[in-house]
Amino acid sequence: MAAMSMVQALNNAMDLALEKSPRTLIMGEDVGFFGGVFRCTEGLQQKYGAHRVIDTPIAEGGIVGVAIGMGVNGLRPIVEIQFADYFYPAMDQIVSELARLRYRSGGEFWAPLTIRMPCGGGIYGGQTHSQSPEALFAHVCGLKTVIPSTPYDAKGLLLASIDDDNPLIFLEPKRIYNGVFDGDRDKAATGWDQHPAGEVPENYYTLPIGKANIVRQGNDTTLITYGTMVHVAAAAVEKAGLDVEIIDIRTIVPLDIDTLTGSVQKTGRCVILHEATRTSGFGAEISAQIQEQCFWHLQAPIERVTGWDTPYPHLFEWDYFPGQSRVIQALQRVLEAG
Amino acid sequence: MAAMSMVQALNNAMDLALEKSPRTLIMGEDVGFFGGVFRCTEGLQQKYGAHRVIDTPIAEGGIVGVAIGMGVNGLRPIVEIQFADYFYPAMDQIVSELARLRYRSGGEFWAPLTIRMPCGGGIYGGQTHSQSPEALFAHVCGLKTVIPSTPYDAKGLLLASIDDDNPLIFLEPKRIYNGVFDGDRDKAATGWDQHPAGEVPENYYTLPIGKANIVRQGNDTTLITYGTMVHVAAAAVEKAGLDVEIIDIRTIVPLDIDTLTGSVQKTGRCVILHEATRTSGFGAEISAQIQEQCFWHLQAPIERVTGWDTPYPHLFEWDYFPGQSRVIQALQRVLEAG
Amino acid sequence: MHHNRPETRIHIPQSPTRPGDKPDFSHIKIPPVEAGRRPAIDTPAHEMDDLAFGLVRVLDDQHQACGEWKPHIAAQKLRDGLRYMLQVRLFDDHMFRLQRQGSLTFYLKCAGEEAVAVAAAQALRSGDMLFPTYRQQGLLVARGLPMVDMMCECLSNTHDMNKGRQLPVLYSWAEGGFFTISGNLGTQVPQAVGWAMAAAYKNNDDIAATWIGDGSTAEGDFHYALTFASVYKAPVIINVVNNQWAISTFQAVAGGENSTFASRGHGFGIPGLRVDGNDFLAVYAATQWAAERARAQAGPTVIELYTYRAEGHSTSDDPSKYRPSHDYDAWPLGDPVERLKQHLIGLGEWSEAQHESLIEKIRSDVSAAYAEAEQYGTLDKGPRLSLSTMFEDVYKDMPDHLQKQLKQAQEG
């Protein structure tokens, strides 16, 4: 075991993956010699060679298209999109190709890509360095979409993703790359070495894709979230002193709905929390499914606490970010309802 | 008044728009000399000139990017994407540019594009000529998204869209371009001349964007839908002899939620019907909002009847298509619940 | 002139002829066969720029092979090529008629473009991977996929390689090194580059070849492919099939007015060959040259196959709405089948009689194949794939939510 930040855990996972199989390679903008703008691939080109950690042209659609061809030819590319905000030029290759290959070819062709991308705000990145596009991927059948909330999860989920023969979107909440962030921007950042899940085994391990994680047991309300917001949720619940069950879904698709409904059937109340814009965000799907399956258990309307339906503004970053107070208010409303 | 198919109504709307302002132009693949693969722009190049109905290269991202520049320079381009399945290469220009221009520039720049695209299945078009991507647009703030279900609506909504200074996605359910289709593929197709909304005024008129249409009054359940499914809904309700209120939302964003909640508060029950794949489809958003606002009125879980979470298969088109029987079953389940 | 038509200075390209006009191809300059030079494969790219503006030709007007590009090719291989092309053409005719009779939902021919695929397939090795678009059925035929398998795809029946999921003609054949055809234009080109990079990564000398239409070169994917192929010197051949039309739009709308498609790679240092696409031997020779370059790690090549779409875009199209009828008869580069036939006859390796009997033979093979294919089902008759195939292969293993949906679908 070693104390690792999420960046280090991801780096360690990729190191082990490159070590394990010469068929695995990394490609993306600035990932090679430099080691990535967030340093996730630092040192890997030096260790494994320029052909295994490949600096690519700035062409997200090209990177994914080319990686698909590599995947079809037996390689297992790990693709880094420098920011999730820049995946759009690759949308066609992801949706029309990557996600559909196996289906449309009757199972003959497929490409086991893992596409990593830093997502989320809270770093004063403005509207083009802060987006959370998970709902767009969720609507594309054929893709799995994963989002970790701790270094321990990040490593285990990334290794599982690389191993998975399905194409995978791996979202990395950049606000917690280098330390835990609980939504209180006035508090000094705490390093991952202060957090239990910052203890990461150095050996190879995987965590199951499609399994949610009950982060905190509770009885009065279920709070469903993922990514950075897991820590905001925990801090809010702590602060408000409420008996809330917090679930980190960890995988967007396939969603571990049974764990969610199990909890809501117990608590009878539910709040969903994410950073992405509200309308048609993934919270809508979670809400719809829980409503469908737990209708007779629900004692209050399911609430969504989300980013607003605006781009992520530079100046009003902290008014946009769904922080602790909005979470607490929602929990209280839900608890008092009915 | 004249009997018009939806194709004719759209053609007529564009004719009037080109007539009204020399700043309006049409561009897209095969829209010019040929008049479009679905004939929506037939005769318009001959009437208005090759520079006002422009055949473009096959490059959806280029078409939208170029049209944005034109819009910024005072023109009002109507863009045709040949099939909704082919908008993905234009995703970045639509999401990162078109939808954000006004916001990011503090209101200085904007481009009043109307992007038309035929959507939906039921024509044996296979997975790349059948998609319904409205949920993807719904999650992009800054865009309005419209989808008509009749020739009358198509003309009025298209003219309103062209007039609107916001960027607009205009989805055209191709299965009902040339006649009403109620989901019964064994029945002979009926022309729009048999349908009251196939009567279309020849003069210029607009319908409000953001206003739903109560297609059928009813008391026991609210059935919310749009596009081709409006007709499937009507036929299903007719067949089952149920007292159902059918609402055609007509605009995806901004959603006329008040009309929807008004109805559900009356009926206490709700079914949502769309052709798009289920997970993170727009039905999820409608369900979430209704649940949030009508929780205390709901007497049964809201149900979604949707396409499956698979690509649209060629062979199993009619098993994929959410037809009358699935609608009736859902209505009955919802009516019997509780 | 309509009163709303303002004075304008925007340039809008136009097709030189339209319905009602006499076909006119006088703008096309055809250099003599002898004018074509065949440089060594390791020639620096920019020293070959002229090749993108010439026309690689082998067969002269008397159907004799000559000039620097004349390939070494046995008569038997040529006869095979002729047979494959004929098979493609007769297969297309048959399937097109079946669509018109309502037996197929859709069909798409490659009439006039048979050499583009067949000759290329014959010039490549079996380990080379093909990334086609939808008008290269000749690759399948030349690589030996039984016609019945092609028909089963078009029928979405129980023997369909795609399990009923794709439109007719969007074939896939892993064993034959033929990548699943996409309905989305252009996507295969960077994929081919990636496949080729992977071959180089693995240190083997297989190469990739890909085909894209003139119209589709406008997609960003074409640019990605050129960029990555250039940067990583990928062993790939990028074939642009310039059949002059993209559905209703003339190639000038795709940017064919100011330069050739063969020259599209020049800005990346990728050499381009402009080739008479209806000259079987020229396509063969050009492919061989580019394949040698790729295998020798000398880099990628763009090949423009200059040809003509003899018929409509597909069964959904009506070309009489946008171009003169019978224009193919006036196409100055002739017909690939006819030209190869005459060449073989000139060599004394073929005869009219053999040709007639070959046609007979293929016709009956096509009919027999279709009779067999029908037994495996059609869209609405006979055996049918299980409903579960709708939910399979979305993922490698079916996740819970799809299992639930399958159950619901089965319950009706």
Added chain:
Amino acid sequence: MHHNRPETRIHIPQSPTRPGDKPDFSHIKIPPVEAGRRPAIDTPAHEMDDLAFGLVRVLDDQHQACGEWKPHIAAQKLRDGLRYMLQVRLFDDHMFRLQRQGSLTFYLKCAGEEAVAVAAAQALRSGDMLFPTYRQQGLLVARGLPMVDMMCECLSNTHDMNKGRQLPVLYSWAEGGFFTISGNLGTQVPQAVGWAMAAAYKNNDDIAATWIGDGSTAEGDFHYALTFASVYKAPVIINVVNNQWAISTFQAVAGGENSTFASRGHGFGIPGLRVDGNDFLAVYAATQWAAERARAQAGPTVIELYTYRAEGHSTSDDPSKYRPSHDYDAWPLGDPVERLKQHLIGLGEWSEAQHESLIEKIRSDVSAAYAEAEQYGTLDKGPRLSLSTMFEDVYKDMPDHLQKQLKQAQEG
């Protein structure tokens, strides 16, 4: 060598030098000024292909203007140019320092590339529309945007033209004909083509000019722009600023190894000029030539501005991790400010003393501007835009759901 490193034949381009190496630009060939030919603007594109492989230069090693490209330009205009460039540089220095002190969230300099923007702005007409990327602040300065306005954008304060919504340096200035800068690379290029097409559509002779980095040319948008510009002969200038780097990757990774960026348009029949980007007069002359072509309806031009990113990519970058330090000192094309200054001194139109006092003057202007800007607020101090601006301009009019959300946000 790691044991998992297989034998491979894939070509991976490399930067010629890395940290610890001595800067080495010996691979760069600089032709003499006299070698540059300036063809008539109506010369057929393919007869000018050589220009994409040469280097348009005006200032010789003694800083004298000579050769065919030497523009007619008044001394006062040159002095203005020098002043603008100096202002950009000192502004950048100041803002960079402020970011390091924590006053700004982000900043990005254009050190070494000032001529690219300033000279171009001076060669264009005020009605011409500019579609820049993030390293052309010189356009704003040359067109007269007060520094305080630029600072207000960087501070997201109450006078910010973007109403607090964008990162620092992503300016927008409608009145000045400066299009809102995108955070997404490459998108502005087809937009510029569309703007130019609209000008032609409206039958006026304004043109558009756009800038894109060497790295960003790999995006599909660049291809779209070339395609549409070629097909519709759009009156546009597409400037590729080849500053040799894209964050940490050398221009070979963007495809600079096998051809020049200036030649990227050749495959579309778009002529390309490769220009010494640090030679103010060369940039001016090339822009003027391309603008004349565009205005005369002779078509688009690609201009590659050959220059060097003198410093890091931005405040988020650390170039010492991937390239030799002090490499800019070895850059063979010198510094644009210094070269224009020497030229003017040589003409007897400028002096060291004037230069020093100009620097003093600008420094104090910058400080004064910042003092003023701060009064309009900073990210966390002083006056602040109303919260409602977060919800405005998403749409032209605020729809109901955003009004509700605004209310919720206001309630906290």
